[in-house]
Amino acid sequence: MKQVVTFGEVMMRLSPPLNYRLPQTATLEVTYGGGDANVAAALAQMGVPAAHVGVFPANELGYAAANHLRRYGVDMSRCLFTEGHRLGLYFLEVGASLRPSRIVYDRADSAFANLDPAAFNWDELLKDAGWLHWTGITPAISAAAAQATADAIAAARRLGITVSADVNYRRNLWQYGQKAQDVMPDLVAGCDIVVCTEGDADDLFGIKAEENSDNGFISMSQQLTQRFPQIKRVIATRRQTQSASHERICGLLWDQGEFFETPFYDISPVVDRIGGGDSFISGFIYGDAHYESREQALSFATIASALKHTIHGDINLVAPAEVEHLMQGNLTGRLLR
Template sequence: MKVVTFGEVMMRLSPPLNYRLPQAASLEITYGGGDANVAAALAWMGVPAAHVTAFPQHELGHAAAAHLRRFGVDTRHCLFTDRGRLGLYFLEVGASLRPSRIVYDRADSAFANLDPAAFDWDEILKDATWLHWTGITPAISAAAAQATADAIAAARRLGLTVSADVNYRRNLWQYGQRAQDVMPPLVAGCDLVVCTEGDADDLFGIRAEPGTENGFVRMSEQLAARFPQIKRVIATHRRTQSASHERICGLLWQEGQFYETPFYDIAPVVDRIGGGDSFISGFIFGAATYGSPQEALGFATIASALKHTVHGDINLVTPAEVEHLMQGNLTGRLVR
């Protein structure tokens, strides 16, 4: 199995501890992006994974690429270009009743200015079995949307499994095209999607009662009816208690069958960024490892829960750590 992901990578800048940005005298640096986080989590779990993106041709771009390689991600097909900059985002980590906040500074990035023709997708995907992308990627620019479409078309020709986290970010769609027009043809090429009832309503006009089993099932059935290539729909449901306390469960619709996990209690939350990326990477791993859809979903949900305890965008947990919790060892006792 080899997984290829496609999307923007940004530098993340955060005050230490739980300081607010106006208090910060220094900022901690890491790198991440929804699609790249999936590749890095899978690589850390031992799955061959490559990420494709466009970086600026200077020290920051090369530092971001080196960050991915540090965790085992293949970056050989990344484009380095003089057109644009490295996108930034600033994270202020919340606590208790004060939510975390993000400030984006990503306009005119190298990824937004990429040339779709620069990527030879048949070559990039020739040894791969799975392509993953997120709805953030085609939201960034018309060029990024075209490159996403090209990647999906190549994956379909080559017989890969294609997955997407539709992840609708209304404020990102600024280049004159509507998500409601761009996303459906892309999603039509997917075998598996991560989609909530809210995203299905916003993007596809599919209405279902949010936060309920029946609502998720009805939404999934309507998605599959509209996009027949889709065979599986997954999502997490959250019951947020505070910035420091989350409860999550996993949901899966697979060709007419419904699966769910218990809610897992996460407190204190160390870093929730990348929780959704950890869920889909966990499901990709679980689906390839276990014969049971229930086990694959359980692995994905616990992997996502564990990400909330890990600093940074990337889920640095091993399959053994996830499986230990799958066996009911949920006390957090010291492992010697």
């Protein structure tokens, strides 16, 4: 498989140990992640060549963030390091039982938010790539980041590269004067595959789905692909949240008029749900390249996402064989020797 390139911000994640709350903890565990980069790192664990494009501050925190992704096999050679700005942070308080997990962001004025779109020669950056992936978080950060995303998609289209996006609408991020509803349609129009729920389709594109859960996804996908003819496949996960410690998920796929759905997979206890969506799209990218059956590709993606809920940190550290073991019905968690 040719290289997958992702584009977006990487942040430092700071979290109390175990299930401590932020006001009571004396220590914070440090890791790094970002929706787009998490996809690259998960793919690298699966043996897929993956590169990330981003901007970091030229200081010890920026170098540490980039090195974190390098250690998992991500090509970081196309990233920029700039003076005068900071690394974005986020604080994660892991919930339990009835108490949900909480995130506090501290990412204003980051190096990535202040990037120069002209600094990226996308034709050169994508020359060895077969796939470009981005998330709706990236254009939400700043007008410059939105322009750079648009430039990346345009280059990918010129080069005949597959483009995927997790539209991932985060209302509170769009603070720089442009509305998501004005920016996202032009970006999504250049995509071949999107991760999109009925709620995001309504919020971003004014697409109203039917009430029934399955029919709602089908109805939304039909309208989305009619409005954006470049889109050939729409995928999403369906969640049944029992508590902060117990999730059930299934995968949904709309592929040029055909609908596919996996069974629900039960995840209890949930160790860390951050990055579950990134694991789903990375699993789908892998499955799309390695399986002839669309059902198998969707199953691989959904189980990869389920496994991420059992792993600390943002990145899904699973090999294809682990996912395939569960695809064969081995769902008991029995010790492997």
